[in-house]
Amino acid sequence: MKNIKLRIVYLILGSALLLSALFVLAVNVIIPSHFVNEAKKALLNEAEYQNRAIPYTYDEPDYDENWEEGYFFTPSIVFLELEDGYRHNTWNRDTYRLEKKLLEYCAGRDITLGQCYTLKTDRHHLIFMSVQEEQDDWEKPYAYIMYIDIGPITHYIVTLNWAFFAVLLAISSVMCLLGFLFGRDIEKEAERQQTFFQNASHELKTPLMAIQGYAEGIQAGVMDTGSAAEVILKESDRMTELVDELLDISKIDMGRQPLTLSEMDVRELLYDSIRAVEPAAAGGIAIVPDFPEEPVMVSCDDTRLRRAVTNILSNGVRYARSELRLTCRADRRQVTIRIQDNGDGIAEADLPHIFDRFYMGKSGKSGIGLALTREIIHMHKGTIRAYNGDTGAVFEITLPRGR
Structure with missing residues (x-):
């Protein structure tokens, strides 16, 4: 889908030229010809009336009805x-x-x-x-x-021509600009979709190749069945997770992923997310929760919001040295969830793109988990941002406060 913006501009210009041609034909040929014919009809009607030798008065009760109706230009004779x-x-x-x-x-x-x-x-x-x-x-x-002067009408038509062309030029300029911008957005979206599918194919191909390689090793009898099966299961889980994420973000893009909102204590959701990543943190990463004692109510889709928080926690466990701190604070209007690790932080060049789909940063890894997280938070009318704190990367989620 190349040069869409130029095609739209050409289409608008072509439509404007066609409209101009039709307007010129109508205003400068058809309408003047119509007025000429109407003037001739008025003169012929007046001549016919004059030759009847009927008194030229309106007081006669039986004066000709055709004269009463007359023609458009009859009073101008x-x-x-x-x-x-x-x-x-x-x-x-x-x-x-x-x-x-x-x-x-x-x-x-x-x-x-x-x-x-x-x-x-x-x-x-x-x-x-x-x-x-x-x-x-x-x-x-x-x-x-007998004569009729239609000059004022023809001069008005000339003035109308200039006014029309001025308005058409202004409208065409605005439409061309909007069409150019709209076409550019379409091209960018097409490129983004193409990149998305290419990256998705690449991400799916990696676990498939691992599965195929270990399966062939088992078949040839050159690889230990237990270790190979473990890798196959691990890569299968990875591929399943990626497919689920792709389906979810595709449904969100198409507007087919409505939220099922309910009032709940966000602290329970955060504890569930911590339990979900504890197996990955068993290698010495401590997850430290810091929540208020009173309930923090939010209106949310607990399944999707839990997935969003779990994605960030999983990302933090991967890069933390020894600790991952999860805090929750609330005020009268909003709830703020902050997840901070004590790792090396995010490279400055990667910060603007950390939530882009399949963005490959300094670590050389790419994925769709953080992009899906951002979409879920936006669906909840919240915001999410990433920055570097004193001891590592910080992800901060803000959600509207529930009742």
Whole structure:
């Protein structure tokens, strides 16, 4: 899973370009064409109404219902009377500049009556029609031009374009940044998962090779059956423990490991953990408990929390010289469990990674026990940290106080 972050960025940019193209097509082609058609319909409807010789009033009870409904641009129709054909009239220069341009445009062309035409200038977009009415009592036909200026709408569309592109640019920039960060996190998670499975395979392969080697020695008759069986059992237990830890942390990652919480005295849990590691400490490591006399109640999943504490104790027994001290203190808000050995401590380079999965530190050993411990403590809404004390390594667990 490489270059996921770039793929996400390209996808966002491609979507933004496609959206821009659709917007440009809609706003600059489809919508203006629609307004042009609506303007033409309004002019044709007005011309049809004018040629019926119906009084131009709203007071008539039987006026045409089509005129009442009209079209979108019907109220915007402007009438330009033609007194002397399409030649310039003597109007105010500033007031009638647009209509003079319209007359100049018509004077040089063969304008068909009753047909719509289009005239564009820098600021205007005219849809117009030349109309001529003849009545028996008129000396000459009455000629005029009806036009609608949709220029303000087209200019608004241009402004809308710039506003849209500005907003789209801002949104695309933010989305690209978020997509890049999200893709980077996905890549890191994929790399972490790949490293996790590689390390898990390596950890499982080590006891399997030992089991296979001793089994082959027994089969070939070159190895003592009793000692070989002891090693096989030891490595089998090691592999079983590792498989259980892998399954547990996998379930935690997938959210399928809910806690079964209950109120209990954490001192009992700590004593149980001490009894679990006493066989490993039989070689001269003294485990010294230091607990208060009154009960220390916490709300926890005793099975998982006991496993977390046992993992730390087992780790302490491995590195302690002669003593492993386990203390428990409580205040009104939280309970603090501290496990300290009198060994050489943790290398400064290893401290930031001590809870990473399969991290191999200065000792050359790797595993998943401390990583599982951290996940269990976090599930209890607690914290865990490791540091070097005066006489060795210290692991400190903080849990919310129970009732």
